[in-house]
Amino acid sequence: MNSEVAYSIVVPVFNEEEVISVTYERLKKVMDTTGKPYELLFVNDGSADRTAQILSAICQKDTNVKLINFSRNFGHQIAISAGMDNALGQAVVVIDADLQDPPEIILQMIEKWKEGYEVVYATRKKRKGETFFKKWTAAVFYRLLRSMTDVNIPVDTGDFRLIDRKVCNVMKNIKEKNRFVRGLVSWAGFRQTAVEYVREERFAGETKYPLCKMIKLSLDAMTSFSHKPLKLAIYLGFLFSSLSFLYLLFAIFERLFTSYTVPGWTSIMATSLFFNGIILIILGIIGEYIGRIYDETKNRPLYIIGSKEGFGRGGESCE
Ligand code: UDP
Ligand code: MG
Numbered sequence: 001m002n003s004e005v006a007y008s009i010v011v012p013v014f015n016e017e018e019v020i021s022v023t024y025e026r027l028k029k030v031m032d033t034t035g036k037p038y039e040l041l042f043v044n045d046g047s048a049d050r051t052a053q054i055l056s057a058i059c060q061k062d063t064n065v066k067l068i069n070f071s072r073n074f075g076h077q078i079a080i081s082a083g084m085d086n087a088l089g090q091a092v093v094v095i096d097a098d099l100q101d102p103p104e105i106i107l108q109m110i111e112k113w114k115e116g117y118e119v120v121y122a123t124r125k126k127r128k129g130e131t132f133f134k135k136w137t138a139a140v141f142y143r144l145l146r147s148m149t150d151v152n153i154p155v156d157t158g159d160f161r162l163i164d165r166k167v168c169n170v171m172k173n174i175k176e177k178n179r180f181v182r183g184l185v186s187w188a189g190f191r192q193t194a195v196e197y198v199r200e201e202r203f204a205g206e207t208k209y210p211l212c213k214m215i216k217l218s219l220d221a222m223t224s225f226s227h228k229p230l231k232l233a234i235y236l237g238f239l240f241s242s243l244s245f246l247y248l249l250f251a252i253f254e255r256l257f258t259s260y261t262v263p264g265w266t267s268i269m270a271t272s273l274f275f276n277g278i279i280l281i282i283l284g285i286i287g288e289y290i291g292r293i294y295d296e297t298k299n300r301p302l303y304i305i306g307s308k309e310g311f312g313r314g315g316e317s318c319e
Contacts, residue, residue: 006036006090009111010083012076013097014045017054018204019246023097024065025103030103031064036108041066042097046073059310066310074303077179077217080159081302083260085170086311093162094181099203101160108195109162118164118190121182122197124156129201141218144181153186154194161185167270177295177302180221223288230289233282239277242285 009027013020024040031038042055044067059065074114074263091113095101101122109120127135128171142155161184170188171181180219186192209217222229 004037005039005046007031007034007038007087008087008092008287009038009040009106010080010087010092010094011042011097012022012079012083012094013042013047013051014073014076014079014208015047015049015051015056015230016097016208017047017049017051019098019202020051020054021058022203023099023103026099026103027095028062028064030106033107034185037064039064039066039088041051041068041083041087043079044069045075045079046070056309057110060197061198063310063313068308069306071304071306075213075216076159077181077220078303080181081171081179082305084163086166087168090165091162091167092165094159095159096160098205100200101158102200105160105195107198112193112195113162113164116191118167118187118192119161119192121154121157121161121184121185121192121194123154123194124158124199125196126146127199130199134207137214141221145218145221145225148222149183151183151187151225153243155184157182157194164190166190175272175302176224178220178224179302180217180224183221183225208278208310219288220292222291229285232285236278236282240278 005289009031011023011027014025018143020042027197031040040062042059042065044052044055051066055065055067059067068086070079071081074082083094084092091110093106093109095106105122109122112120123131127138139156142153142157146153146155161182163185166189167185167188169183174184
């Protein structure tokens, strides 16, 4: 029976050969202390290094381990979604593979879950070993996003969280392509609470979130949870038409009551460059939304699974 699995731990993994065995050991140690049946569900997001082989070997010797191999790199948020789609547990925990999120916190999350909370997210009290740029951009991003949307998305909180089976079922039914999973979990509602933790340094290897992926994630977050960027055009339009009206009054005054006539080239260039800049920005924003509408209408599957390992063992039903 599926209900036998109490806890599912979903781990998105992309090129983490240096750390993945240690992550497995730490997760196993923590989960063994719960005394309940659990599964460690690794989603290999198209790693090009030895991650797949290492995980496959672990999967063969430990029946609690399951592995999904994507056919290519689909991205962190999609890997998490695939994990949720395939998880069987009554509570599902999402955790990064690089040990920046300490597995021991899972036990605190489980305690809160037992108290009746359906979403337990982990808020970063402190971030160790990350660059000033990363911390600063992350802090600005969370606050900007919060000011732009009506959904109560907690600040300084990543995807490290526990969700109840009910919430997991809601997530499975959300078919959005450009996903910002933590926003969707907040949007789903239910009883939510936080545990605080200190975000550790990456155990080994480099970040798999270069600037371009960070920008993609923040654009997904903002466009899927706010229409405010689209309204920017209206606000700017009002602002600049008021300013130009004042300038017009000044120009008429100057023409009628002074003898000084301006050659005019500089001001025309300045206004035209400025307004062209604004128009391009607004077009860009509209483009971001239209691109996403296009992605949704294509209706392609969210991810493609290359292979699955470790499923259908221990009496539970296979997919
Ligand atoms: N990750 C992934 N696919 C990607 C990028 C990252 O599955 O395309 C995984 C990565 O292996 C890690 C987690 O997502 O488990 C978070 O990535 P990372 O630690 O590099 O991000 P950071 O902590 O630097 O923001
Ligand atoms: Mg990390």
